[in-house]
Amino acid sequence: MQTSALVPHARLPRTYHDRHVLTSTVDAFGTAHWLLTARAPAPGGDRHPYDALVVSVREDGGVEVTELSALRARFPHLDRLPDGGFVVASARARRADADGSQVQVFDALGRGTWSFTVGDAIEHLLADPSGALWVGHFDENPAGIRRWSATGELRWQSGDVPGSGWIMDCYALNVSDSVVWACPYTDFPLLEIRPGRPVRVRANAVRGAKAVAVHAGRVAFLGGYGEEQDRIAYGELTDTAVEPAGAAVLTRPDGAPLGRRRVVARAARIHVQEEPFTEWAVLDLSG
Template identity: 35%
Template sequence: MRKVALRPHALLPRQYDHQKVLATTVDAWGRALWLICPDAELRPRSYGRPYPQPRTRPYDALLVIDSGGAVREQWLHDMNLRVTHLDALPNDRFVLQGHGAAGDQNAQIYGRDGRRRRSFVMGHAVEYLMADRRHHVWSAYFDEGVYSDPISADGLVRWDSGGNRQWGYRPPEGIEYIDTVYAFNVDDGVAWANYYPTFPLLEARTNGEIRLRKSPVVAPAGMAVHGEQVIMLGGCRQPDRLHRCRMTEHEVLLVEEACLTLPNGAPLRGYARPVGRGRHLYLRGASPRQWYVMGV
């Protein structure tokens, strides 16, 4: 089987090695973002790795932004969330989602001055939070929220960049609703989702157009989309398997399978939730400090 190697994309500079990373992503401009809390400690959890949590609230956090190797810093002030997701918005703003705010206002928007501009309720059990370059924000959910929270119940929701809800997914008659979004990709004006239980490829455009395609890949972890081409990573209990596919009007057709490796050819043992941005798919391992990329 043919092997495809990831490429290095961004590495958190060494001067931040002693800092705790609360959350990280790659934004719609291809910039790597790391949210760092200088006053954080590792807290154990009932399963998985310990997670970093600020010792006190409110707190100030440092956002480190890598744009093609050029690194800059942005302070965010008076934060009260334990942040799990973040992304960049147009006009040097940022949206964050997490836990611990009063009144379930678990999403917040920060301005270019690093001050909070708005807090709003995004719903429970957010699996993905992603924004595009056209002032759209998408939130995708997993089952704990879908079955318990009226906002999360749609499985996929779109907001404007001010935190106002614009749209929620309603499947066509005879199609299963979203239980959990497994793979997600956001490009300008469109979101792609593959979801449990039947794993169709959902195309949702901001002009209201919805299209569902039958897919041969069960439970993929991530995807990259460009034109009629789509690459799905993982699925079918093979986390390092790449499924290169072609989309028709109603279905996704498998063209080729390949094996994804690290840049040096070493096996891809595991990775955190991938970030799909149009034709690019960004991955990182257990460490939040190194991002890799592959593309269609």
């Protein structure tokens, strides 16, 4: 099978390499962010609030640093809001339910402004350019996909999608400016979600993808089961289905195999970050 190499996107400045990376992401505008603490949390530790830095690296190489205090998330998701603030959410809500601090919102100066709960088992939390928060859950929460305001108001939920059924596990989620794409378990249809319209469902033969990118009628799925975790499966969109259009093996920019990684999908791009989680690379379907 042919290979497709990632392209370097953003790198954490060496100044911060002595810190522990709690999590990292790429926002809706292409800026990469790292949530850093002085040391790794102790295994099985409690939920005492802690302080952290967010180091942000723009596509032009510019760097910004924001101090956040009194964070509670043990297994955090991070994203930036369009006003320059940040949202930090704990993947698990079981302990946070009591105090409503599963999701914490900070302003551009790092000051806490809101906290609320969106439900247990967060697989994806991505902010769109309007500031809405899209949450996709894994299989311990049957809520599927939901859209929240940055102040904790539920604005939309997937429910029972005609032609797809109930979303049991949101494997892949892509949030951009005007459309959200999802690929859920168990039949892995490609869902096209646009505000104010019924969800559009396309049949899809690719199973187990962890990320999806879409551009100009083309689609790329990253991942799968077993030996297919590095597979890129390409397709063409029709009115009702994704038609297969070839496959490749995704590699590092230098052509080497990928290791353990996290992925974030935005519009035409799939961003990939490997251990030790200090660099982001990208596959851009539009290029």
